[in-house]
Amino acid sequence: MQLTDFFQFHAPTKIVYGPGLARDLEAELNDLKARRIFVITDNHVQQMDFYQETIDGINRTGAQVVGVFSDVPANSGLKTVKQGATLGSELEADSILAIGGGSVIDTAKGVNAEMSLAGDLMTDFCGTHTMPHPLNPLIVIPTTAGTGSEVTLVAVIMNEEEKTKMAFVDRYLVPNLAVLDPEVTLSMPPYLTASTGMDAMAHAVEAYLGVDASPYSDALALQAMVMIRDNIVKACQDGQNIEARGNMLVASNLAGVAFSHSMVGVGHGMAHSCGGLCGVPHGVANHILLPYAMRYNLNACEDRLGVLARLFFIKGTGLTGRELAEKAIDAVFELQRELARGAGMPVRLSQVGVKEKDLPEIATATLSDGTCIYNPREVVYEEVLQSLKEAF
Ligand SMILES: [Fe+2]
16 A cells, blocks of 8 residues: 555553443543542433443442533533533542443533633634643543544534534543443444444544545554444344444444544535534434545545445456446445335435535535545535535
């Protein structure tokens, strides 16, 4: 492969995997010297059996849960972060445990920044690498298999007033510990399993096609794609399949490390804009838009899309490079249809609340999304609008 002039790989999060692990965190909490733990979660997770078992498990150790903030909505915003940080500071917490999906984890990152640094997240730390020193320990138990946020340096948080999703990127936002316990994902319904799983697939594919891809991110992205390819339908069909759940959780994590290094591209740019302007859930938007984003990049990534085609068991005999690349896009469309049949996933933007009149505004917002910098082809308005029309 042709190597870029410069790349680096730094994955500081400790990752532990094991069914039932969330109930026994004593050794990990001791390592981190976490004693006064502030839990951030959502109302849905709080009702689940494993949640109370996790809290009880912590309180049996030398540490204690000093408080819980569970008012985290699906597309969490700056106001929620502010509320959480105020409560966490009043409780004099020395560490944070996030238990939930992407919204909870990103909220916890924002809360941790506000609690650990003197300043306001939006005013003082917006942008990239603005934080002056490490934050308090952040432990994450992801309850969905998709965002990879438990290992990334990114927090995507809604600016409620401007209806845009803000991306905070900082090496200090990376969690200290990711606890991958497939048992906590068992109750995810097929729809959520499919949408979060396709978000992870989009992370892996876009990380692999992006301009900052390196042999390190490639290795993780390709392994993530294989594990998702083999397990996403199984996990939707049988939610209690612990092996499929474990594979999806690890794949999501691998894809998270991959895209934390090589970032994502125009597919995520469009998905962020659909989320900010029309409220389309992140995983659903990525599920719909991923094959269109691959098609957008066809001219720039023929060879790499050819690799993905073989990953989807397509034999290249007699096909040109371009035909093989197109087969990779077809394979993702086929996976989309399979998840539509098996998990009720929508396949068009018109099915998820986007109106045709919204498309120009979504295209405009996509152009100013930070992810487009890493896309392998220049992101231009007319072509993004065309992709959105095709996905509509
Ligand atoms: Fe994503």
